[in-house]
Amino acid sequence: MSANNKASCLLLQEKPYKKQIILADVNIPYKFSLDRKKNKLFFCINADEFSDQSFQSVVLDLNTEMVHIVPNIRNGFASTVDQYTGTVYLGGSDGIYQYNYQTQDINRPAILKGVDIFDMYFKDCLYFVETTNLDLYELRNNKKYIVSNLEEYGIHHFVIDGDDNIILANSSGLFYMHKKAKTPIRFSNGVQNIRGMTTDTEGKPYVIAKDGIYAINKDNEHPFKLLTLNDGYGMAFDNENNIIYSDERSVLKLVPC
Numbered sequence: 001m002s003a004n005n006k007a008s009c010l011l012l013q014e015k016p017y018k019k020q021i022i023l024a025d026v027n028i029p030y031k032f033s034l035d036r037k038k039n040k041l042f043f044c045i046n047a048d049e050f051s052d053q054s055f056q057s058v059v060l061d062l063n064t065e066m067v068h069i070v071p072n073i074r075n076g077f078a079s080t081v082d083q084y085t086g087t088v089y090l091g092g093s094d095g096i097y098q099y100n101y102q103t104q105d106i107n108r109p110a111i112l113k114g115v116d117i118f119d120m121y122f123k124d125c126l127y128f129v130e131t132t133n134l135d136l137y138e139l140r141n142n143k144k145y146i147v148s149n150l151e152e153y154g155i156h157h158f159v160i161d162g163d164d165n166i167i168l169a170n171s172s173g174l175f176y177m178h179k180k181a182k183t184p185i186r187f188s189n190g191v192q193n194i195r196g197m198t199t200d201t202e203g204k205p206y207v208i209a210k211d212g213i214y215a216i217n218k219d220n221e222h223p224f225k226l227l228t229l230n231d232g233y234g235m236a237f238d239n240e241n242n243i244i245y246s247d248e249r250s251v252l253k254l255v256p257c
Contacts, residue, residue, distance in 0.1 A: 009257040012226055012243075016257040022244070023060055023067060023251040031119070032196065032234035033079040034244065037086045038101070039063050041244060041251070042079040043234050057090050059104070060251065062238060073097055073106050078128070080120040089126055091117025096128065096139070112139060123160035134170070149182055157196055162203020167216055169194040174207065174223060176216070191223050200237040208235035208245060227254075 057076025095110035
C-alpha cells in the first residue's frame, strides 16, 4: 500500500477502509434495508417539490449501481427484508406491501391496509412501528398485535438482534430489552440524533446517528462510536458485511483498502 493510499484510508475496528460513493446527488437517502441475496438496497428519499408525495421508495442495485423509484406506493418510507426467503416489505402512508422484482413495483392488495408505517424490521415475523402512535406491532397471519411491553415508548427506530433482543430509540434515548425482560433498560451514555438501526450478517446491532456510526455493546450497555460522520442518515450491511451508509446527498460504501 502506497503512502497516498494509506493517507486516504480510515481505520474501522483496527482495519483500513476507504469511502466509495455508490450514488450521488440524491435527496436525503434514509431508512435503509438490504436484500443480501440479490445485493439490492431499499431506501426512501424526499420527493421533489413537483410531487404530490413527501417520500418515495427507491431500489438501488449494488452490483450495477442502477436505481429506480417504486411507482405505486404512496409515501414509501420504511422497508425491511426477510433474508431467508428474500421477501421485501415496503411501508407507506396507506399500508404494508410486498415488493415484486419482476414488475419492479408493489403487489396489490396490501398485506395490511390503512396504517401509516414509520419503521420496520423482519425477524421470524414482520415488526413495524405506526406513525400515528409510534407503538411497535407484530404482523402474524395478516393481523397486527401490539408489543405490549413497549407500549407508549414512542419508538422512532428499532432492530431485533441475532439473540432476539430488541434495541430501540425514542426522543429520550437509546434502550435495550432482553428477550426475556418485561421492560427495556436505558443505555448509560446516550447517542444523540439517532437516524437508524440495523444488524450485520451475524445479527450484531448498530446505530447510525447524525454524528457517526455506533456498535452496541450489550454487556456494558455502552454504544461505541466506530466512525465519525458529519451528517449520517441510513445504514445497512451487504452480503460481504461491508457497511453501506448515507449522508444528506450520497450513498456510500466502506471497502477495504
